[in-house]
Amino acid sequence: MTSSEAPSTSNGTSERRVPLSIDTINKRVINSEYAVRGEIVQLAQKIARDLGEGKGSYPFDKVVWCNIGNPQILGQKPITYFRQVLALCECPQLLDNPHIRELFPEDVIARAQLLNKAIPGGLGAYSDSAGALIIRQLVAASIARRDGHPADPENIYMTDGASPAVHYMMDLLLREPTDSMMVPIPQYPLYSATLTLYGGRLVPYLLDESAGWGLDVGHLRQQIAAARTQGLCVRAVVVINPGNPTGQCLSHQNMRDILSFCREEQLVLIADEVYQANIYVGNKEFFSFKKVAAEMGLLAEVPLVSLHSISKGFVGECGRRGGYMEVTGFPEDVKDQILKLASINLCPNLSGQICCALMMNPPQAGEASYDQYRAEKSAILGSLKRRAELLVGALNRLEGVSCNAAEGALYAFPKITLPDAAVQAAKQMGKQPDWLYCRELLEATGIVVVPGSGFGQADGTFHFRTTFLPSEEDIGHVVEALGKFHTAFLKKYGDAGTTQPQPQKLQPAAAVAAAPAGATDADNGH
Amino acid sequence: MTSSEAPSTSNGTSERRVPLSIDTINKRVINSEYAVRGEIVQLAQKIARDLGEGKGSYPFDKVVWCNIGNPQILGQKPITYFRQVLALCECPQLLDNPHIRELFPEDVIARAQLLNKAIPGGLGAYSDSAGALIIRQLVAASIARRDGHPADPENIYMTDGASPAVHYMMDLLLREPTDSMMVPIPQYPLYSATLTLYGGRLVPYLLDESAGWGLDVGHLRQQIAAARTQGLCVRAVVVINPGNPTGQCLSHQNMRDILSFCREEQLVLIADEVYQANIYVGNKEFFSFKKVAAEMGLLAEVPLVSLHSISKGFVGECGRRGGYMEVTGFPEDVKDQILKLASINLCPNLSGQICCALMMNPPQAGEASYDQYRAEKSAILGSLKRRAELLVGALNRLEGVSCNAAEGALYAFPKITLPDAAVQAAKQMGKQPDWLYCRELLEATGIVVVPGSGFGQADGTFHFRTTFLPSEEDIGHVVEALGKFHTAFLKKYGDAGTTQPQPQKLQPAAAVAAAPAGATDADNGH
Structure with a gap:
């Protein structure tokens, strides 16, 4: 009686030693399908490490993280005004430095002074x-x-x-x-x-x-x-x-x-x-x-x-x-x-x-930082709009792919019609067909996107989610590489199938579940 | 059938509208006795607001927050080195400024450069x-x-x-x-x-x-x-x-x-x-x-x-x-x-x-920030030690109070023997006796401490927890005010009772509970 299995009910036994193992932890944790560390993202992380260390042989020289809305990792610059105020909240003694006005605009200094005064104990105290x-x-x-x-x-x-x-x-x-x-x-x-x-x-x-x-x-x-x-x-x-x-x-x-x-x-x-x-x-x-x-x-x-x-x-x-x-x-x-x-x-x-x-509460017209703030904001939003249109347009030109306009947010979620052979190949691997597509895309191009099954989708439809966050320099490459891959994928598995079930019309779901059916992989960010 | 009580079991009725109310939320949340916003801390917040707005009439001019390990709100200065590096991580463009070496030590600049380079996307990207x-x-x-x-x-x-x-x-x-x-x-x-x-x-x-x-x-x-x-x-x-x-x-x-x-x-x-x-x-x-x-x-x-x-x-x-x-x-x-x-x-x-x-990984001997870092660290720890000894010594000189030495951490947890009349008065209010003590302490002195019942204590014993975080300037006042209050409290309710049960010896608890018995109030910080 030195060890026993995890009991499923209280039974008053006096010896109940339960060793820590995957079998004795909370099943709700195990069943939780966030799958941030799903196989595709894990594989991408491994490839990125390999590339960083000059190991392995891949047909691309960098991993392009389109799986996650994480713009600054793809080179988007932070808004200068925010960072300047934050630096002065971190280091209020800078405000006493004689050079401070050579380093920071007037309104940044005023805003930091206001916040430092109004937040009891500053950045380092519990609020x-x-x-x-x-x-x-x-x-x-x-x-x-x-x-x-x-x-x-x-x-x-x-x-x-x-x-x-x-x-x-x-x-x-x-x-x-x-x-x-x-x-x-x-x-x-x-x-x-x-x-x-x-x-x-x-x-x-x-x-x-x-x-x-x-x-x-x-x-x-x-x-x-x-x-x-x-x-x-x-x-x-x-x-x-x-x-x-x-x-x-x-x-x-x-x-x-x-x-x-x-x-x-x-x-x-x-x-x-x-x-x-x-x-x-x-x-x-x-x-x-x-x-x-x-x-x-x-x-x-x-x-x-x-x-x-x-x-x-x-x-x-x-x-x-x-x-x-x-x-x-x-x-x-x-x-x-x-x-x-x-x-x-x-x-x-x-x-x-x-x-x-x-x-x-950004800078207002007439304040020293206003022009720079407005220019940075417009540049980012304008560029996102151009990249969204470029990406969605390119997706819609691919065979068997259709994509609604990205009216907002940071993503395109194209529907992909996959060849029957690809559907069967995935089935044999015990995977969703869109997972197979995304994995092969990663292996061929270094582009990381997330299978639609990670978000849920109407039965019989396949999708993937991609951000349009790569820089304007890079997005052309992404579009081109994606197109080439898609053509090769269709060639490898035969043409886009016509025998797949049509998407379900909206109707009462036959079953409601704790997680969308087929959720297997997702990203680690909105 | 437009509204119904929250069902306790699934019964398949087709109409189950459950309005949002305190009666229809998760009972585990309600039962969770963190009690950060317990009555004493809430009362202290109200008094602090009143004092800030010049309202009300209190026998003190400020609230002294001894309920929470939150040193910077009581004037402890942050370690300069940490804040300097953080400011440069916030605002990496400062590193390009010609005045940078007049503002920041060499090792701070080097450390920030290392971190900015090694953290993909910097402070603004998901890691x-x-x-x-x-x-x-x-x-x-x-x-x-x-x-x-x-x-x-x-x-x-x-x-x-x-x-x-x-x-x-x-x-x-x-x-x-x-x-x-x-x-x-x-x-x-x-x-x-x-x-x-x-x-x-x-x-x-x-x-x-x-x-x-x-x-x-x-x-x-x-x-x-x-x-x-x-x-x-x-x-x-x-x-x-x-x-x-x-x-x-x-x-x-x-x-x-x-x-x-x-x-x-x-x-x-x-x-x-x-x-x-x-x-x-x-x-x-x-x-x-x-x-x-x-x-x-x-x-x-x-x-x-x-x-x-x-x-x-x-x-x-x-x-x-x-x-x-x-x-x-x-x-x-x-x-x-x-x-x-x-x-x-x-x-x-x-x-x-x-x-x-x-x-x-603080500055090392020989680095530009080392002396200042070491001086700041020693000053804080030395002062905490002096304040701990001062407070514990003063507590032990009070009638009916005994306090173990604060070997570590930021708190003293004295045992207080309370007059029977105070125990009865608390009972009539439906409160723990140490709660009554802490509330009267707040009302008399502005000092906020946390009743021992918020942490759990042996049956029949009463305590409170106080930090020794007020500055060396202020801690003398705290000790003096606490002593005066304690004497007045004993006078008000009669001498410290001798009829209270002795603290339990260590023995198997008769019952185990989801929360310590009598937990009614606590603080909002370690």
């Missing part, structure tokens, strides 16, 4: 668990300007990137295994991963690829009814706008319909709005759900969580981990519980908090 | 989820120097402060409600809070106040046997060394015994070693559990997680959120699961990662 008051005030003021409706600093919770906000909501709303959330398919795999981790269920709703990844509220109603028939209790609906991986931007009317749906069904609306600054088409505009809810008079009736982040937009400060959530329509005693959850991790990092406040 | 390779290499090299045993960068996971490491272990090891961890009483309430949150059970072991908060391994054996009799499956034991809130520093032999206990009982050892730089007595020395395990040849046999942080020591960079865990003796496939958990939040913030690498 309030919801974030420093001055930061929350700056964020709230900016939201009010954006929406034309008031925002209350007491509703703002600063977060280390947007991800902790999702954890808070999962922790708060999921009580038992039948509690569930509606999540778009395709989705950002943070949602499926955390639902599994927190022991909840994913109720999928399909975005309609044939309608530009449109969100059909009638379909939401069908899906919630189907989920309830299966005994599930739906607590929330996640909407990603602009979409990830799909890039679509919701219309104002569509948002009104979603809010009405949430009110009728008493759902929390989790609005992932981290791509709000990334809109590339003239006929679309970002509206926040908060603004639309305010216009409809629904702020008190629909519990709404709006997420934002410094990692995306034109800011791209991924490694700093900054963001916030604005929480409206929540009872005060429930908000107290969110604060308690936040306090268990003490506070979000101050560097991320400050950067978030700066993102929301 | 590997375990942390940037160069950072993990620097941390591992430093651990190897500390212990005289090798450390592997592949065993290092950088974290946003030490708290995420605790979350990872809870998530990994707690499978069902009978899974449990052994936690010292008194404890840092992060452990009880996260155990409740993750649905596990706390198996307490009492530190022996009469033996300088000693840890008796015989008592550990009694407690694990008692827990197993109750059907619990014990997965891990938490040891905080130096102790929080108790400040004791474990002996080498005691550590050997604990490791043997973990090996025999197949427990994961979670070693909270965040106060390793805070030792104030000449006859004690910090040894890491990793070093002792290596000496005993147990590295492969005892799964060990060692936590460290930049928030404590002489660094005090709480707001930056930086730390690491070193994981040894874990199967590789279990480590893969930790990495997956880390990857769901993408990566720890780079500013915290860099600061952690700097803390572990």
